Amino acid sequence: MAVHTSQSVVKAAGGNTARGRSRGTGTPPPAHGRLRRALSVHWYAWAMVAPVVLVIGVIIGYPLVRGIYLSMTDADERNVARSIGVNEIPATYEFIGVDNYVDALTGSQFLGTLGWTLVWTVSCVSITFVLGMALANILNRRIAGRSAYRMALILPWAIPGFVSVFAWRFLYNEERGLLNKILGGAGIDAVPWLNDPTWAKFAVIAVNVWLGVPFMMVALLGGLQSIPSEQYEAAEMDGATAWQRFRHVTLPGLRPVSTTVVLLSTIWTFNMFPVIFLLTRGGPGEATQILVTQAYKFSFEISPRDYAQSSTWGVLILVLLMVFAVVYRRVLRSQGDNW
Numbered sequence: 001m002a003v004h005t006s007q008s009v010v011k012a013a014g015g016n017t018a019r020g021r022s023r024g025t026g027t028p029p030p031a032h033g034r035l036r037r038a039l040s041v042h043w044y045a046w047a048m049v050a051p052v053v054l055v056i057g058v059i060i061g062y063p064l065v066r067g068i069y070l071s072m073t074d075a076d077e078r079n080v081a082r083s084i085g086v087n088e089i090p091a092t093y094e095f096i097g098v099d100n101y102v103d104a105l106t107g108s109q110f111l112g113t114l115g116w117t118l119v120w121t122v123s124c125v126s127i128t129f130v131l132g133m134a135l136a137n138i139l140n141r142r143i144a145g146r147s148a149y150r151m152a153l154i155l156p157w158a159i160p161g162f163v164s165v166f167a168w169r170f171l172y173n174e175e176r177g178l179l180n181k182i183l184g185g186a187g188i189d190a191v192p193w194l195n196d197p198t199w200a201k202f203a204v205i206a207v208n209v210w211l212g213v214p215f216m217m218v219a220l221l222g223g224l225q226s227i228p229s230e231q232y233e234a235a236e237m238d239g240a241t242a243w244q245r246f247r248h249v250t251l252p253g254l255r256p257v258s259t260t261v262v263l264l265s266t267i268w269t270f271n272m273f274p275v276i277f278l279l280t281r282g283g284p285g286e287a288t289q290i291l292v293t294q295a296y297k298f299s300f301e302i303s304p305r306d307y308a309q310s311s312t313w314g315v316l317i318l319v320l321l322m323v324f325a326v327v328y329r330r331v332l333r334s335q336g337d338n339w
Contacts, residue, residue: 223254
């Protein structure tokens, strides 16, 4: 009887263990089961998200798929479908595979434009981050008129971008611009800000930095205010200098914020169409042309309009940014950041 009872207990325990494993303590349930459970529990959230997903799919998904398709054709202004009066002319462009990508990646125009785009992006993001960090540290202290300074420094961010760019274009005017008038008053010759390739590059970088510093400053200022003051007090009691406190307390405390804003700033700057287009239109010549403005030029400024080439450059821009985001994320994760 004792043996029988013990065997029954063991069998019951084994059955309970098996049932427990099937319930999720061991082997996870199949994917369709998890999906069904997620839909049944979070149906309201899915219902709220569905319209947004649908709109994004129409607004972004279709143009993306269409652009990828056009990049594998020889579509231009002469062979796309078009209407002339009451006559409908069908499209005659042909599928050519990856020839456009091969031409772009092996040609000097794409690689040359990519080189300046990288210089433009790295310069703008680096200078913006350094200035934003410095201003955030200053405004994080108790100084007289701190609120007024914050409002003044956020102002460039509040003004519409095209208004700011046109204002800077007036300042850069070689004959009537305020900058050259100030230089002339000091006995310095006028600078061809937008008519010389080198000066034009400095000019567009300066404008983009002016527009980007407020965002960087506000984001980093929020990060600074989230760092506990006890950490600074403890470091100061241990005899740490101002530089050591900045290096060992401020920078690690800002890491979650700074990694995010650097990624966002890089993507925005890489695709910063308004500053380049409205200030120099890529000139003088092609000196300040970045990838996104050149892609625009293929579709709207050259004749015949080359839709295939424009789509090819657009897809390559997307791929480059996706690769950067993936590598950036992996580097952060290898350094121990939960990102």
